[in-house]
Every structure is written in structure tokens, then in C-alpha cells.
Amino acid sequence: MTDEIRDVIPQARALVQTQQADIALSLLEPLVDANSENVPFLSVYAEALMEADRLENAYEVLQRACELDPDALEGSDKFLYLGQIIGGQDGIIFLDKGLNRLASENETANGNDPLIIRKMNQAIFHKIEIWMTDLCMEPEAETQCDSLITYALQLDGSNGEAHSLLASIRISQQRPEEAKQALEQAWHLFELRKNHLQSLANNNNTSVNDNANDAFDSSLEYIELLQPLTTLTQYAIELELYDTAITIISTAQDIDENVLTLYYLEALAHLLAAKKAAAAAVPSTKDYRDITIDQLKASTDPLIIGSLQDIRSSLTQAYRIINSSNEEGELDPEVVDQVDQWLQQLGGPIMSELMPPRDKDDYEGWEEEIVSDDDNS
Numbered sequence: 001m002t003d004e005i006r007d008v009i010p011q012a013r014a015l016v017q018t019q020q021a022d023i024a025l026s027l028l029e030p031l032v033d034a035n036s037e038n039v040p041f042l043s044v045y046a047e048a049l050m051e052a053d054r055l056e057n058a059y060e061v062l063q064r065a066c067e068l069d070p071d072a073l074e075g076s077d078k079f080l081y082l083g084q085i086i087g088g089q090d091g092i093i094f095l096d097k098g099l100n101r102l103a104s105e106n107e108t109a110n111g112n113d114p115l116i117i118r119k120m121n122q123a124i125f126h127k128i129e130i131w132m133t134d135l136c137m138e139p140e141a142e143t144q145c146d147s148l149i150t151y152a153l154q155l156d157g158s159n160g161e162a163h164s165l166l167a168s169i170r171i172s173q174q175r176p177e178e179a180k181q182a183l184e185q186a187w188h189l190f191e192l193r194k195n196h197l198q199s200l201a202n203n204n205n206t207s208v209n210d211n212a213n214d215a216f217d218s219s220l221e222y223i224e225l226l227q228p229l230t231t232l233t234q235y236a237i238e239l240e241l242y243d244t245a246i247t248i249i250s251t252a253q254d255i256d257e258n259v260l261t262l263y264y265l266e267a268l269a270h271l272l273a274a275k276k277a278a279a280a281a282v283p284s285t286k287d288y289r290d291i292t293i294d295q296l297k298a299s300t301d302p303l304i305i306g307s308l309q310d311i312r313s314s315l316t317q318a319y320r321i322i323n324s325s326n327e328e329g330e331l332d333p334e335v336v337d338q339v340d341q342w343l344q345q346l347g348g349p350i351m352s353e354l355m356p357p358r359d360k361d362d363y364e365g366w367e368e369e370i371v372s373d374d375d376n377s
Helices: 003-017 021-031 039-051 055-068 077-086 088-108 114-132 141-155 160-172 176-206 212-224 226-238 242-255 260-281 293-297 302-324 333-346
Strands: none
Touching (some): 003 039, 055 077, 114 160, 160 176, 160 226, 226 260, 260 293, 260 302, 260 333, 302 333
């Protein structure tokens, strides 16, 4: 391996990790022909292609890298990525190849290497996803999911994503009470993790001996909490844990306040909670989810009136994001349509919440700006 390639590989990987795949590809693609049998080069090249959504190209590169390194001696990631792309039984085979290599490395590290354990759990999660989707009709699907999630929790019982996935498995098995327990534990662990990462960020901001790499890793991990928290919110809504869902969403919004899905889910959780409260006040055999917004608007219950205001406030923020988006196809059209429909039923967005905050000084002299009708007569 030339010195140039030794320098380019870590540079390209860093660019991929910071969502700059196009720049990484501009570094790598001129070197492809000369490194067609260089496994580390092909691996990072495939990562850049995946990040750029060029999955067909990434598939070809990953396949070649795996052929050149069938025992994963030069890294397991290519097998994990390829298994994830392929799915099905073949995907399981590739994931197992990478997972077995990681397990061997973890044993060499006396079973306590956090990075290896994290990669192992991600591979296990991908296997579970395949068993719950592509292979869900196979007779062994349920037992495979149970044994895999047990393995993941044995590797790291403090992994919030593992408990979240356990909740998903229990939901699919129609075991709601166990699902709720797993969800509450997942939320507890995610909250602890978020608070820990915030503490690290604060320490890095005040320390004169900052470790730039640690700060970057912590920041990246903090941002990466967004997706699992969103998924956990969806499970909470499915389990009718609406207050928990709203609390989780609030935490996710701390990470990024410009995600349409979060405000849609927040509005949905408030809406379903209001419907449930309305149904409790007037017992009926009708499913509370069938109660309409117009019926809620007719209520005089302060709790329901407050919930409608919360729904409208969440939808107003969704409206802000929709109307500030510059990229066509960036937003889920079904979510956009639902937000528009709900807003029409509730009287539109709250315009005062869309106004930019004004500095106190902006109001000085406002009395002089007002001219009465008498002054103009």
C-alpha cells in the first residue's frame, strides 16, 4: 500500500462520517483502477457509495472486497454492509460471517471492547430486522428473534436500542405488557445516554485540554440518537403510552428542532390522548380512535381544549418546516398532507408562533409610531 493510499483512506472515512460522501468520492474515484484489489480501499469506497445512495455500485464493490478477503481478516464491516443490502437468507449468511469475525476479535479482547460489542449488536439488530421482515413467514422466525435479542442483551444490557428492539418484538408477538416494560427501560437508557453525551460536550467546551476526536465522536453519537428516539416514539404510540411518547419527542427535539416527523408524531400523540380522554368521559363500545377532531372541538373539557391547543402548536411547527424546505422530495408527502388536513380542521397555524423573536429594543418608541384617528383628522 502506497503512502498516498494510507493517507487517503482515513481522510475519506472521516468525510463519510461527517456526511461529506461526495468529497470522499472525489478523492477515491481517481484511484479505483489502481486499487481494485486493495481491500481497505474498497471497503471505504463502498462506504462512500452507500452514503451517497449509490447502492448498486456499493453492492458490486462490497462483493469484490468480500471475495478478496473471505475470512474477514481485513475487517468485518464489508460483510455487515453487504448483508444489510442483500437481506433475506443470503444477507443472514454475510452478517454471520462478519459477526463471527467480531466475536473472535471480542474474545481476544477479553470480551470487553466497547467498539466491537457495539458493532456486534448492530449486526444482531440487522439480523433481527431481516427475520421480522424478509423472513417473517419462516417457521423459525420468532425463535430466531428471541434468541438474537437475548444474545444482544447479554452482550450489553445497557444498550437502549436493544431494549427498544425487544419492545418491537414483543409488540409483534402481541405481548403488550412486556413490550411496555422493554420500552420504558429503553427510554430510561436513552435518556441516560443523552445526558451523558451532553455532559461530555459541556466538559469539552470548558476544558483547555480538549480531545478533538473524542469531542467529534460524542457529537456524532448525540446526533445519532435522533433516529432510535423517533422509532421509540412510534412504539410508544402503538402501545398507547401517549404521555411517554410526548416526553421522548421533546428530548428528540432537543437534538434537532427541524425534523418534520417529530412534530407530526407529537401532534398524533396529543390527538390520540385527547380522543382517549373524550371516550373515557362518555363510555362507548366505539373505538376511541374513531372520534373526530370536530367532536373534540365541541368538548368543554379543559383537558381536551388544552390538548387541541397542543396539537395545533405542534402542527404549526410542522407547517414551519414544510414551508422552509428547499429540497423537492425531502419531506414525506403523506406526512405533509396529514399536517395540512389537521391544520385546516383546527383553524390553521398559530401565526404568532411563526413570527421570529423580536429584541426588546425593537419595541422602544412604539408609542410614537401609533397615530390615532384624532391626530389625522
